[in-house]
Amino acid sequence: MSDIVLETRGISKRFGGVHALERVDFSLRAGEVVALAGDNGAGKSTFTKIISGVFQPSEGEIRYCGQPVSFDGPQAARAAGIETIYQDLALADNLDIGGNVFLGREIKSKFLFLPRIDRKRMREEAAKAIQVLDVHLDRLDRPVRALSGGQRQAVAIGRAIHWDARVLIMDEPTAALGVPEQRKVMDLIRSLKTKGLGVIFISHNLADMFAVSDRIVVLRRGVVAGERQVGHVDPEEIVRLMVGQ
Structure with a gap:
């Protein structure tokens, strides 16, 4: 039995004449952290919003726990076990x-x-x-x-x-935190791996990506520019993929 908990096949998204995503293939296994890298406008937010039910794809298929799924909104994705933690955390401070x-x-x-x-x-x-x-x-x-x-x-x-989330999307979780707090968040992500959750980690901080991720998927202008295993790639190569050199 495959341990892939989330998979996308040929996901595309168009907003009028703008092609935000074009045929994105992606997979996430239980107990794995996959970082999404890319400059602003690369398609990271659009891709995760499709996974979390905010947007519907123009084309392609999402498979969750081996079955094709279609979420009609964020609540449906959450009910299935896909949670998103945004940079502002969406907590009620009071x-x-x-x-x-x-x-x-x-x-x-x-x-x-x-x-x-x-x-x-x-x-x-x-x-x-x-x-x-x-x-x-x-x-x-x-x-x-x-x-x-x-x-x-x-x-x-x-x-x-x-x-009972099985997939956790973390959007810039260390932004605006001091160094000790950043380390604590990195420890939390490592803890999630040991508990078998699949984590999609979005960050502009390459050091954070290399610290906790198993793989790095690079998006550039809405397409997958490359995918690399951490431990077999250096930051300079990721930067080259991001900028297209």
Whole structure:
């Protein structure tokens, strides 16, 4: 049985006369980190938005866990197990970790025969998901605005783990973080690999790509310019693929 969890075949996307993507083939295995490299406008965001259900492809096929799929929106992709963590993390700063992990899917209990949100249980369940990542928080009731950048990333990743994500798309996860927080995020990504998640890692930082990725796929002007195994390529070759030299 193949361990490929996500695959695209001949994916193209056109916006009017603009060809944003042209026949992109891509694969991701369980427990693998694949970096997407490319300059601005190379097609990285368009490609991941197709995978996550934001856009529909103009042509081509998406296969997930061996079956052809078509997501009619981001919620359908999330329900299937494809989660996206954007650079801004999409966290509600005024809520605690439980409120963020269960946002829109709150746990409810009965009090005097009336339903109420069970915040204590939500915090406990959220803490379990984050502890899986070897991240420990002193106060579970604090709003996430009080957390460090690395802890906030852990909350966003913990949310994906709790809801049984099998594919995680991470868009510039180390942007705007200090060096210690960047290292923590790299450790989180390595932890995801050991847990069998497939990770698509988007970054402009080649050092980060080489630190955590198994493969690097380079997009240039909407097409795959090349694919290289980390350990068998140097950064200069990736740059040449990105700029077309």
